[in-house]
Amino acid sequence: MLLASHLINEPDSLPLLAAVRRHLSAGGRAIVECYSAGWFDTVADGSGGTLGEVEISLSEVARDRDLLSAVIGRSRGREWVRAFTARRLDQAGLVDLLAKAGLRFRGWCASTDTWFSADLP
Incomplete structure (x- = not known):
């Protein structure tokens, strides 16, 4: 699986x-x-990069104990944006x-x- x-x-x-x-x-x-x-310690606004032809960037990074919230933006011709929360x-x-x-x-x-x-x- x-x-x-x-x-x-x-x-x-x-x-x-x-x-x-x-x-x-x-x-x-x-x-x-x-x-x-370790990613939770280093991720910041503007983090991201390129994955194939897709540009990825993070914004609004906020930490609350073991949780990290951010907005991820992806673009390849058109933009896609989604907020998420992840637990360390x-x-x-x-x-x-x-x-x-x-x-x-x-x-x-x-x-x-x-x-x-x-x-x-």
Whole structure:
């Protein structure tokens, strides 16, 4: 199962993880994308870059404890803007959240902390 787009960082992602749990069979794995915990320390107004042909920029960045809110703008001919709030999750936080959903953290998928795998305990 693939869970991309940083959905695990939503402020209330437990119901989503419960759905992941229901869809995993014995021996199955979930591959999950998350924001790096370090990203929360460095992101600021004007952060962004280019992803293929799409320009991405962040504005109105605000922090409240473990939550970060911002407006993301994307453009490729026409502009798309959306406000979002993300919850900071370090590895210990991920392990705890996954356990509450009946899942087990299996490790990072690469040398960065942005993709990990989880399975049934």
